[in-house]
């Protein structure tokens with residue numbers, strides 16, 4: 093059992109609100125390429141109307157291109173809320189604490205990218221998270237903690253398990269809705285379970301795939317994107333290195349998964365490569381060393397769509413290619429279309445696919461759409477996520493007090 097905003101009188105309370113506004117960033121323009129997660133944050137901010145709200149989020153990973161400040165998010169949030177936001181270029185310094193101390197009822201502060209603080213890039217046991225400099229410096233300024241970053245519910249970072257281990261804490265609107273909808277879907281989901289897996293967070297996904305298969309939630313895994321390339325390398329069908337982080341380790345893991353579950357995985361037979369911006373389709377056997385795979389090829393798309401058409405449940409996470417560019421959007425668009433037509437219960441997950449669904453006007457044709465990626469996959473495996481566990485413990489503590 094977890095508490096919700098309705099369990100608290102939030103008026104005038106200094107509220108730490110952890111949201112997940114980690115958005116896709118266009119690697120060329122560096123603009124926010126999909127604002128769905130910021131839109132979601134507005135729902136809980138509005139529900140906390142008379143509180144003093146300190147909004148906090150991460151964006152990207154340190155060292156990656158999408159690791160940015162929250163300045164652009166602040167402008168989008170302000171526009172969506174139609175309310176003034178104070179964007180503070182600080183997380184745990186005196187600039188942030190001075191501003192928080194001076195807040196008035198109804199005011200909203202957005203802190204800078206939480207991952208500017210080194211500790212937020214590491215996972216901790218709850219008590220250790222509460223003892224981090226981040227939590228120790230900030231926690232005394234807050235009355236309540238509201239956790240609403242469902243897409244990062246699988247991370248035991250200080251902002252996710254540290255504050256809620258000390259403060260009266262509850263779930264925000266998104267976490268509340270995700271849990272309710274997902275629990276409902278999990279009970280009615282029918283076999284065969286098809287998982288369409290793409291995107292670039294390969295290390296995270298490999299462990300999750302294994303759990304999904306073992307829990308009977310993945311009878312067929314259709315691979316796309318960078319993770320598809322990793323499996324093709326593991327099969328020896330792509331000969332040259334892909335140039336991704338910890339490549340040999342992930343390829344070895346993929347190899348072992350294929351060996352353990354030989355009938356579960358499908359990889360592309362043909363792809364579209366980027367030749368100076370143009371789409372060139374070719375058989376995987378004809379790939380050359382420096383070819384940049386940007387999409388699925390037509391034969392693969394047809395095969396994947398056939399499997400989807402006879403599925404009982406389809407879960408899609410991560411785009412099938414570089415769909416932000418029109419000539420490489422064919423795979424993602426076609427698979428989403430086929431999902432929207434199928435009789436299967438459909439779940440689409442992740443920031444990029446949310447953006448794609450909106451772009452292709454398919455939002456109303458999917459059973460459950462979540463902006464979460466890795467967290468959602470782990471939730472479907474039945475694993476207890478650190479954020480949910482922390483909220484459950486907070487509810488037990490609260491019940492003992494009242």
Ligand code: 3PG
Pocket residue numbers: 112114152153243244247293443464465466467
């Ligand atoms: C996500 O997009 O999956 C969440 O924001 C978590 O981000 P992370 O994988 O960088 O921790």
